[in-house]
Amino acid sequence: xxxxxxxxxxxxxxxxxxxxxxxxxxxxxxxxxxxxxxxxxxxxxxxxxxxxxxxxxxxxxxxxxxxxxxxxxxxxxxxxxxxxxxxxxxxxxxxxxxxxxxxxxxxxxxxxxxxxxxxxxxxxxxxxxxxxxxxxxxxxxxxxxxxxxxxxxxxxxxxxxxxxxxxxxxxxxxxxxxxxxxxxxxxxxxxxxxxxxxxxxxxxxxxxxxxxxxxxxxxxxxxxxxxxx
Ligand code: GRF
Numbered sequence: 001x002x003x004x005x006x007x008x009x010x011x012x013x014x015x016x017x018x019x020x021x022x023x024x025x026x027x028x029x030x031x032x033x034x035x036x037x038x039x040x041x042x043x044x045x046x047x048x049x050x051x052x053x054x055x056x057x058x059x060x061x062x063x064x065x066x067x068x069x070x071x072x073x074x075x076x077x078x079x080x081x082x083x084x085x086x087x088x089x090x091x092x093x094x095x096x097x098x099x100x101x102x103x104x105x106x107x108x109x110x111x112x113x114x115x116x117x118x119x120x121x122x123x124x125x126x127x128x129x130x131x132x133x134x135x136x137x138x139x140x141x142x143x144x145x146x147x148x149x150x151x152x153x154x155x156x157x158x159x160x161x162x163x164x165x166x167x168x169x170x171x172x173x174x175x176x177x178x179x180x181x182x183x184x185x186x187x188x189x190x191x192x193x194x195x196x197x198x199x200x201x202x203x204x205x206x207x208x209x210x211x212x213x214x215x216x217x218x219x220x221x222x223x224x225x226x227x228x229x
Contacts, residue, residue, distance in 0.1 A: 011195045012041035014090040016081070016098040021052020022180060023096035023117055023187050028059045030188030037195045042088040044081060046100055062088070068100055078106040085110075094191065095149065104151040112201060114149040115194070117187050119179050121145060121161055126154035131175045134166065140220040142166050142175060144183045146190035148206070157206045159190040159199055165220045 013031065015024045024043060031039040043056040043063040056063035064084060071077035077100075085093060095116040107114060120130040122145040125137075134142045143163035150156035162182035166175060189211075193199035199208045 010036065011038040011091050012089050013038045013092045013094060013191065013195075014042040014044060014085050014088065015040055015052075015094045015096050017043060017045045017050055017052040017096055018047045018099040019050055019052060019097045021050065021055040021096070023094075023183055024052045025055045025059075026184035026188055027094060027096065027191065028055070028061060030191070032059075036192075038092070038191055042085070042090060044084060046077075046098070052097070074101075074103050075105060078103060082106065082109060092191070092195065094187065096187070101153065102149070107149055107151045110149075112148055115159070115187075115190060116147055116149050116154070116156070117183055117190075118145050118147065118154050119176070119183065121163065122147060122154060122158065131172045131179065135170060135172060135175065140166055142179060144179050144186055146186050148201075157201060157204060159193060159206050159208075160186045162186040 010031075013027070015027055017024055021043075024040075028040045030036060040059075040061055043052065043061055045053050045063065045065050046068045048065050048067055053063050053065070066077065066080050066084065068074075068077045071080065091113060093110055093114045095114070118126070118130070120126070120134065121141070121143045124139070125133050131142070141163050143161055145158055146160045147154075147158045148156040162179075162185060164175075164178045164182055190199070193208055193211060198210050199206050201207075
């Protein structure tokens, strides 16, 4: 049993990780704002050595390892996850670099309360190696997407997208770093929108109320310096 000492006026959120946990850190910091409508109440990693466990510990957030390798199949693993989430009073679950496919059973159990961040502008570049594939495709704009999880991989209603330009000399690493910075803004924003009810599902899509949207669309490259436009 996880020992939790929580401010019950906030929505308790769990973050599932497998790796370094930089999005976890952004979510924890957002949850620590005095006015935050949510807090990160529990971190679960399926990998014992995940760097994000140190992030949780440094922030004093309860964390657990539930190692999928110690279970006989996906569903027993997910039942253990589900049990710990419920014991901790978790209302919403954020996947943040969680490298396990979830079964329809788990996804349905947490339907509309399960979020993911993906490092591309979905529905482009589902799956792995998104930055290399974006460079290969020659896209001029790339980014990240926070979405509700559905049973199909990297699919589901979109909450927030963040964009970055793709630059001429970009490598996979430089592009990944630029996208990651935007991820750290996009995920806390998406969580805030859903917890406060400003993002609502309407006909299978997320309608967002009361959030500012950019008023300008731009091009990459910009034409105005070179062309008489
Ligand atoms: C992020 O790029 C996220 O979009 C993807 O996995 C990566 C996790 O990074 N799903 P971190 O562990 O949050 O630093």
